[in-house]
Amino acid sequence: MHHSIQNAVQQIEGLVRYSVQLQRVAVKRVSGGYALIDSLKRHGVKHIFGYPGGAILPIYDELYRAEAEGGIQHILVRHEQGAAHAADGYARATGQVGVCFGTSGPGATNLVTGIATAHMDSIPMVVVTGQVPRHAIGSDAFQETDIYGISLPIVKHSYVVRDPREMSRIVAEAFHIASTGRPGPVLIDVPKDVALELFDYKPVEPGNVKLPGYRPTVKGNPRQISQALRLIRNANQPLLYVGGGAIAANAHAEIKELAERFNLPVTTTLMGLGAFDEHHSLSLGMLGMHGTAYANFAVTECDLLIAVGARFDDRVTGKLDEFASRAKVIHIDIDPAEVGKNRAPDVPIVGDVRQVLIDLLRRSKQDGDMRDPERNQPWLNRIARWQEDYPLEVPHYPDSLSPQEVIVEVGLQAPNAYYTTDVGQHQMWAAQFLKCGPRRWISSAGLGTMGYGVPAAMGAKVALPDEEVICISGDASFQMNLQELGTLAQYGINIKTVIINNGWQGMVRQWQEAFYEERYSSSNMQAGMPDIIKLADAYGIKGMVVRSRDELKGAIAQMLAHKGPVIVDIRVKKDENCYPMVAPGKSNSQMIGLPQHKKLDKAAELLYCSSCGAKNISTNNFCPECGTKL
Known part of the structure; x- marks a missing residue:
């Protein structure tokens, strides 16, 4: 009896040890794709913006399992450039690292504009691209491009993962590099066979990174x-x-x-x-x-x-x-x-x-x-x-809306919104008249990327679903990435897009007027703008058109009240210019577009007393109020 009990206990202990060993094997023996997704989750990644393709399918297969378990969500964009801009907007709005995926070849090259945008503006991003298998690299295989080489000038750092055992370390390093010092994008290129290969997984936790050659100076001298x-x-x-x-x-x-x-x-x-x-x-x-x-x-x-x-x-x-x-x-x-x-x-x-x-x-x-x-x-x-x-002026025309009054009205009705912009005149008017708090202004500054606004707003809204997010766009910029309306519709991403529609590539037209003797070469967009109501309806979202000042206030209120994405096409004065303006090659004091009787020239330095600030209305080089010699 005693021996039979002892044997039973030994059998049970053996089964427990075997079960534990099986669990350990199940946990440790993983693919490179699993290691990537698990490492992203360990770094607090909740959202990934991307588009699948052949070379990155093993990673998406692991992402499928991770999404089923919860805690991470993939947002399927309609173009990889939209993924990069969405990750960028996500990062700007939160201060966290944005993440985007793209496959090899055209998928990777479609990310380049978004990577360059983030690089120019010092935005922390981790960009993951699929790559052809290791043995095929350099053979001009189907959908092969050297994204590592292509992106070198526009990233803070980049990796090609050649051994799946390095995956977790590389991800930890990428997040550390992207988010510390001067922030910027980091590329991780993953060959397909690396993502498939099984290995014994030892995760690297966030913060456990040692990079001897990378020590940003934090404390000032x-x-x-x-x-x-x-x-x-x-x-x-x-x-x-x-x-x-x-x-x-x-x-x-x-x-x-x-x-x-x-x-x-x-x-x-x-x-x-x-x-x-x-x-x-x-x-x-x-x-x-x-x-x-x-x-x-x-x-x-x-x-x-x-x-x-x-x-x-x-x-x-x-x-x-x-x-x-x-x-x-x-x-x-x-x-x-x-x-x-x-x-x-x-x-x-x-x-x-x-x-x-x-x-x-x-x-x-x-x-x-x-x-x-x-x-x-x-x-x-x-x-x-x-x-x-010399105040900023908001013109009011009897027969048309000015772009400035549209921006002002939006700002009045949504003073605490997060604002993204595209690039052009509308961007500058928005910069002049909107008064945003920290991280609530999201705009492509260094690269000046048209098509940035809607996907960036998408990223900001995904990050901050309870905040109002508004994109200020132009009719030319909007058409650069309008396919992302499909993403807004699929996920119900509730952003509002205000199109300042003047029928032109506005800033290009302004420069052609000022510096190219009004030769408007290929800048007129009036014939090609889609019907916004029909376009929005095709995607199952709300579209509106505003043609007069009487409609403006109510339309903005209606836009903000709607529970879902909205596009508002606002028709504004077609030839309005953005002033003041410093012409290329001129000093900041030589602005054009100031009131004619107050233009600053060399003599205008004497308009104000440097001692008391009074206007100098005398002709004897002395301030009439405090007597200071001018």
Whole structure:
């Protein structure tokens, strides 16, 4: 009896050990595709935007199982470019890494524009492409392209996975590289046989990454921070110039504290919109080619320029050697390659923008400000005069809607929405008149990608389903990726698209009018715009057309109230131009489109007293109000 019980116990223990061994084998022996999907889930990926194809099918097969288990969702786009832009919009709205998939060959090359868009604007993305089997690489196999080589100039880093045992490590490294330092896209190219091959899986958890050659500088140099602080305290006409790096670093609170502590007027780049509240009295809005007149005057006249997460882009600087030519420059950026690339700073500070500003503010409090709070007041008075004399104008025409009043009305009815844009005149009008919070402005700045707006909005809405997401588009840009209406319809992605329809490639027409003697070569779109109501109806979504001012307010309200995606085609004045404008090769102070009697020329530098800000109405070179020699 005793022996029989002992034998039974041993048999049960043996069965348990065998069961555990089977479970261990089942867990450990996996495919490269499984390792990829599991690693993405471990890194918190909830949504993937993509399109399947032959070379990436093993990965999609594992994704099918993962979706069935829950916790991750694939959004099937209608074109791979839409997948890249959606992942980009997802990343901009959340600050998290966006993920997109595409197959080999044309699938991979269709992603290139979206990868370049993210690269130019420093957006964290992980892009996974399928590839032909390892033995076929280099043989011109069906749907083979060297996406690794093609994408090298437009990624932060890239991998070809040649051994499935490296998959989890590569994914962990890709997320670390994409999201740290200066963010950017990372490519992972996976040969088909690597995705199929079985191996003993040892996952690499997020954060367990060691890259000896990759150590971004986070903390700013204390000596340089002290030098910057001295310049700020001693400046008479300082200007805070904020770029997209402040958004990436989530430094909006520190920007506000710095501006208020030292009474600094603030201007932002297109990428920096939202980093500083544009309702704030110190805000000058956007500077540059289509920036506000007062921001461009301020950057021309300032004696200290504090550049925070900005790269001195040509659309911002105009004629570079005349950009802030009277100013000392402090440049704070996490990318050492950007510091001094276009403009040599007097005080360069390499480090994370938020961390540098935290240290600078802490140092200023420890040392005491040692600065008269009224020191900037004459400078602020002068800027206030510019704001009074050169406001952004919203024209009202008796027989047509202006694009500006459409943008203003949308902004009034949806002040807290996330806004995406396409590229062109509508983008600049939106930048001028919408007042967005941090991460609520989503626009292709560096590459200027038409067709970006709808898929980017799609990505933002998938990430933030409870937020209002609105795309401001143009009739030409909208048609670049209108196939993504199918994605909106399939998943019920509730974004609103406002088309500023002037029947032209608007910015192209404006340049042809101004610089090409009105030779409108291939820029007229009036004959090719689809009927939006019919197009939307074909996809099973709501379409609307607005033709007059009387219809505008109600139509926007109806659009926002509708529970589902909506496209509104708003017919606006066909030949409206976007002003102010800095012409190519001109300095920021030489804007066109200002009121004729107030155009700034060389003599206009004497319109304002640099001491008290009063208008100089005398002819004897002395301010009539404070007596300062001009």
